[in-house]
Amino acid sequence: MQIKRLRITGFKSFVDPADLRIEPGLTGVVGPNGCGKSNLLEALRWTMGEASAKSLRGAGMEDVIFAGTATRPPRDFAEVSILAEIAGDEREIVRRIERGAGSAYRIDGRDVRAKDVGLLFADAATGAHSPALVSQGKIGAVIAAKPADRRAMLEEAAGIAGLHVRRKDAEGK
Ligand code: ATP
Ligand code: MG
Secondary structure, X not given: OEEEEEEEEOEOOEOOOEEEEOOOXXXXXXXXXXXXXXXXXXXXXXXXXXXXXXXXXXXXXXXXXXXXXXXXXXXOEEEEEEEEEEOOEEEEXXXXXXXXXXXXXXXXXXXXXXXXXXXXXXXOOOOOOOOOOOOOOHHHHHHHOOHHHHHHHHHHHHOOHHHHHHHHHHOOO
């Protein structure tokens, strides 16, 4: 899987629309403390289906919406779009959250369930909790994890997490 473009509107500190093209190879993001580097990674993780507000450093999921500053009013929605090449096909994945209305997902312009986005990325072996996305402090968490949790991380890295999701789906769980 290769991420080609990231579009962010109203997500955390990204109040104005930001459009980032990501070229093949290594990409570095540099900037002073608090400029939004981690928010960028969180925008990616959120769109890939992250369901835990806490792991996005918030109390509730609506905390990802731009909360306003001394000079700018808060926003009432956040939207992030990922353009990625997955298994040879270009796909656009969009997640949007509105205050009081929760999250909605789209794949290539069609409304889908969170589960569909989860399956798409699980099959591409880079889910929301994939060790390929290592946030600040996460290395310590991997070392301290209970064996069962660490196994889940390794399974996701090995690309078999999608099979478990599909089995649970088939069993009606
Ligand atoms: P560091 O180098 O310290 O790791 P960073 O570049 O990773 O910094 P981030 O943690 O991405 O910085 O950004 C933090 C900034 O994002 C803070 O200024 C915080 O106020 C702002 N921020 C977070 N959530 C929101 C929100 N919902 N609305 C507005 N601003 C927000
Ligand atoms: Mg940071």
